[in-house]
Structure formats: structure tokens, C-alpha cells
Amino acid sequence: MATTSNLRCVVVTPEETVLETEADFVALPLFDGELGVAKHHAPMIGRLGYGELRIRTSEGEKRFYVDGGFVQVADNVVSVLTNQAKLPTKLKADELAQEILTEVHSVSAGDEQIALSEKSVAQLRAQLRVAKRK
Amino acid sequence: MANSRALDKRRKSIRNIRKITRTMELIATARFKKAMDRAAAATAYTERITQLVRDLTKTGLEVSHPLLEKREEITNGKLLVLTANRGLCGGFNGNLTRAGLKRWKEIQAEVPNCTLELAGKKGIGGFEFRGHMPDKAFTHFEDKPTFAEVDVIANRYLEEYTLGKLDRLDVVYMKFNTIARQEVAVETLLPLGSIGDDDGAGGGDEGAQSQYEFLPSPESILEEVVPTSFKVKLFKCFLDSAVSEQIARMVAMKSATENAGDLIKLLSMQYNRARQGQITSELMDLIGGVEALN
Numbered sequence: 250m251a252t253t254s255n256l257r258c259v260v261v262t263p264e265e266t267v268l269e270t271e272a273d274f275v276a277l278p279l280f281d282g283e284l285g286v287a288k289h290h291a292p293m294i295g296r297l298g299y300g301e302l303r304i305r306t307s308e309g310e311k312r313f314y315v316d317g318g319f320v321q322v323a324d325n326v327v328s329v330l331t332n333q334a335k336l337p338t339k340l341k342a343d344e345l346a347q348e349i350l351t352e353v354h355s356v357s358a359g360d361e362q363i364a365l366s367e368k369s370v371a372q373l374r375a376q377l378r379v380a381k382r383k
Numbered sequence: 384m385a386n387s388r389a390l391d392k393r394r395k396s397i398r399n400i401r402k403i404t405r406t407m408e409l410i411a412t413a414r415f416k417k418a419m420d421r422a423a424a425a426t427a428y429t430e431r432i433t434q435l436v437r438d439l440t441k442t443g444l445e446v447s448h449p450l451l452e453k454r455e456e457i458t459n460g461k462l463l464v465l466t467a468n469r470g471l472c473g474g475f476n477g478n479l480t481r482a483g484l485k486r487w488k489e490i491q492a493e494v495p496n497c498t499l500e501l502a503g504k505k506g507i508g509g510f511e512f513r514g515h516m517p518d519k520a521f522t523h524f525e526d527k528p529t530f531a532e533v534d535v536i537a538n539r540y541l542e543e544y545t546l547g548k549l550d551r552l553d554v555v556y557m558k559f560n561t562i563a564r565q566e567v568a569v570e571t572l573l574p575l576g577s578i579g580d581d582d583g584a585g586g587g588d589e590g591a592q593s594q595y596e597f598l599p600s601p602e603s604i605l606e607e608v609v610p611t612s613f614k615v616k617l618f619k620c621f622l623d624s625a626v627s628e629q630i631a632r633m634v635a636m637k638s639a640t641e642n643a644g645d646l647i648k649l650l651s652m653q654y655n656r657a658r659q660g661q662i663t664s665e666l667m668d669l670i671g672g673v674e675a676l677n
Contacts, residue, residue: 261431263530263618265424279598294435295598296607318611319604321435323595328431330611332530361542 256288258304260313260329267334268304268311275327276303277320278375292323297331299375301382312337314379316372340380349373387657394650401643407471408636414526415629421527422559422622429615436608442601448609449545450575457550460494461540462487465556465624466506468522472628473635475557480509482567483555487515490553502621526629528621530614537614544573556620557627565627570620575613 258275260268275286278300297318304311318331349370357366464483466476483506490497501507502521510517524532543549551573558568597604 261428263425263428263615264421266427281599284598291596292594293596293598294438294601294604296604319432319435319608321431321438321595330428330431330435332534332611 256286256290256325256327258327258329260302260315260331260334262331262334267313270304270306270311272304272306272327274305276301276305277327277329278302278315279320286322286327288325290322290325290327293321295320295322297329299372301337301375301379302329302334312379312382314340314376335376337379337382340376342377342380345373345377345380349377387654387661390650390654390657394647394654397643397646397650401640401647404636404639404643408633408640411472411629411632411636415626415633418526418622418626418629422619422626425615425619425622429619432608432612432615436612438595439601439605439608442595442597448605450541450573450609450613453574453576454550457494458496459543459547459549460490460497460551461500461543461549461553462490462497463500463552463554464502464506464510465524465554465620466501466503466509467624467628468504468525469632470505471635472632475628475631475635476503476505476509478567479555479557480506482569484510484513484515486553486555486569494551524621524625526625528618528625530618533618533621534614537610537617540573540617541610541613549573554617554620556624557631559623559626559630562630565623565630572613572616572620575609575616 255271256273256275258268258270258272259266273287277284277286277295278298280296280298283300284295297315297320299316300314302313302315304313314333314335314337315329315331316333316335318329320330321328352366352370352373355366357363462483464479464487466479466483470476483501487497487499487510498518499510499515500519500521501510501517502524504522507517507520507522521536540549540552544552551571553569553571555567555569557565559565
């Protein structure tokens with residue numbers, strides 16, 4: 250393993266490569282909490298949850314909302330595979346709060362619908378959290 | 384000879400048409416480039432997913448998932464045909480509709496319960512004309528299908544599949560091989576068969592270091608990877624179809640423009656000949672008149 254190379258972070262969605270950059274530190278929203286990855290992290294494959302991806306680079310911190318997916322860490326490369334990666338500036342807190350309200354108050358019947366509704370509420374809440382942290 | 388005027392009129396109208404087809408060719412070229420970029424961007428994701436799956440399988444994990452297993456009895460089949468919303472793209476829609484119809488008849492013969500889903504106005508028109516009403520039709524896929532749009536459809540299929548309302552899903556679409564070569568492909572997307580077979584045996588030996596840590600566990604990751612892999616495959620079908628449509632239109636419009644050029648040349652020749660004939664006959668008249676005066 251090369252010792253001099255820096256940590257690299259690649260964020261890809263099915264539509265595009267959102268980001269490919271050198272990074273000092275990456276904080277990943279795993280399905281059960283955050284995980285920090287610095288240089289020389291052990292190889293790892295993990296499941297992502299809904300939350301905030303923070304990438305600290307020499308130019309400052311970059312933040313994204315990621316919508317589930319996977320992360321693979323190997324050879325100082327962090328590959329984030331996600332369905333969606335949104336910039337926090339694109340998220341509007343007021344609208345999200347409104348959407349959560351309507352979703353919570355909407356009636357859903359049956360296990361699947363309830364699961365679906367819970368999922369979207371979790372997604373929305375995560376987005377709201379990211380949006381509020383500006 | 385009034386003929387020359389008629390020829391000139393025709394030539395003018397062909398010139399106008401040539402302008403239109405040339406513009407359409409240029410537009411198709413621009414759109415093709417964009418679509419191509421999107422498709423290229425999508426492969427980055429596919430490659431990484433395949434890599435991830437390869438690393439997963441290296442752990443000696445038994446790859447089994449309901450989406451991968453073939454069902455013994457297929458009672459519910461589904462056919463999805465991806466066509467374009469617009470015409471003027473050569474044999475693109477015709478070929479797809481023909482292949483789709485053939486497959487649809489086969490499925491109807493094999494599977495008791497089958498449903499038909501169509502994307503693209505041209506395909507819908509083609510099927511309806513032949514008396515096959517689609518159970519679902521999509522017309523909102525233009526030259527830039529987004530993942531979110533495909534995700535909705537993919538989720539519905541996955542849900543139906545897990546609930547046992549769907550045993551098999553076939554997709555008919557225009558597969559993009561190279562810029563010069565696209566072909567109609569009929570693929571079975573559900574059950575998936577195997578995951579990550581896209582790039583064959585590509586680089587299987589590089590990893591003596593598959594010492595991955597898994598969070599939470601390889602099984603749970605696999606459980607997530609398989610549906611994702613299906614979605615990506617379906618998305619790729621849509622992207623391929625969009626790229627191929629633009630290429631088909633580009634080629635069709637290019638040959639239309641060329642043909643218009645040839646026609647103009649031919650008509651110009653005829654027109655010049657007719658005009659010269661007219662002048663000659665007028666001259667003859669004149670000379671005849673002068674001679675009569677003498």
C-alpha cells in the first residue's frame with residue numbers, strides 16, 4: 250500500500266459522478282450512525298443510511314445529503330455509491346418540514362404502506378437535519 | 384414550357400426540407416452527445432457496484448437472494464418495451480415494435496397471466512394498431528431519463544416480484560454496442576440470474592486483499608445490493624434506448640439530407656435543361672419572325 254498517497258473520495262450516483270476529490274477526512278452516514286474515515290482506514294464495505302456526508306478537504310468542508318446506498322473503502326479510496334447526492338443548499342427546510350407534516354398525518358393502511366411512509370419520513374427528516382445545519 | 388417553373392418550385396420545397404432535416408440532424412447530434420455523456424457517467428456507478436459484488440463474493444459468501452432464483456412455475460409474466468416518443472428516426476421504432484410483438488406473442492403462449500407495459504408514444508401506437516392494448520404506458524421518458532423516474536417503476540416491479548404477482552420480467556430495448564452498432568435486445572431482468580456478470584471475468588485476480596470489514600454483515604449488504612443492481616440494469620436499458628434513439632435519428636436525418644441534396648442536383652439539371660429549351664424555342668420564334676419580315 251502506498252504510504253504517500255492521500256485519501257481520495259469518490260461520490261457516484263447512477264446518473265453522474267458527483268464528486269471526485271482528495272480529502273483529509275470523510276464522515277459517512279452509515280445505516281446505524283456516523284463513521285469517520287481517515288487515511289489508511291482498513292478496507293471496509295458498509296451500508297449507508299439517509300444522512301449527511303461530510304468531506305473535509307484542503308479547500309474546506311463539502312457536505313452532501315445522501316440517500317442510502319453503499320460505501321467501499323480500500324487503498325485509501327472511499328467510494329460512495331448512492332441513489333442521490335444533494336447539496337444542502339438545494340434542500341429547503343420549510344418545505345421539508347411541511348412535507349413531513351403531511352406525510353405523518355396521512356393515513357396509511359397495511360404493513361407495506363406503513364413501512365413506505367416510515368421510510369419517506371425518515372428520508373425527509375434526514376434531509377431536514379442536513380438542511381438545518383448550514 | 385411552363386415545366387421549368389414547376390421544377391423550380393419543387394426544387395425550392397426540397398431545399399426547405401433539406402434545411403429542416405439538416406437542423407434535425409444537428410439537434411440529434413447534440414442530444415446524442417449529451418445522452419452519451421450521461422450513459423458514460425452511469426457506467427461509473429455500474430462498475431463500482433460490480434466491483435463491490437465481486438469483493439462480496441470473494442468472501443466466500445453464498446450468493447442467494449430471491450431475486451436471483453428462477454421460479455419453477457411462471458404464472459405472471461411482464462413485458463416492457465422501450466420505444467421513442469417521436470418518429471423520424473429510421474427503423475428504430477419499427478424494429479423495436481416488431482421484436483416486441485414477437486416476444487409478446489411468445490410470452491402469451493407460454494405464460495397464462497401476462498401484462499404488457501410500453502414506454503414511448505410510437506411503440507404504444509404500434510401495439511394499439513395491432514390490437515394489443517398495453518396495461519401500462521409511459522410517455523414521460525424523453526431523451527434524458529432520470530434515475531428517480533426509473534426508480535419508481537423499478538420499485539413497483541420489485542414489490543410485485545416479492546409479493547409473487549410477478550414471476551418474470553422481460554425488457555425489449557435498443558442495446559447500444561458502439562456508435563455504429565445498436566441492436567434490438569430482449570433481456571430477462573427478473574429473475575436477475577446473476578449479478579455483476581456485466582463485465583465478464585474482468586480482473587478477477589487483483590485482490591489478494593479482500594480483507595474487507597462488513598458493516599453490518601455481508602448478507603445484509605448483499606440483500607441491498609441485489610435490488611440496486613436490478614435498478615441500475617433497468618436504468619441502463621433506458622439510457623441505452625435514449626442514446627440509440629438519438630443515433631438512429633442522426634443517421635436517418637443525415638441520409639435524408641444527403642438524399643435531398645441529390646434530388647436538388649437532379650432537379651437543377653432538369654430545370655436548366657427546360658429553361659435552355661424554352662430560350663431556344665423563343666429564339667427560334669424570333670428568328671422565324673425576322674425571316675418572315677424579310
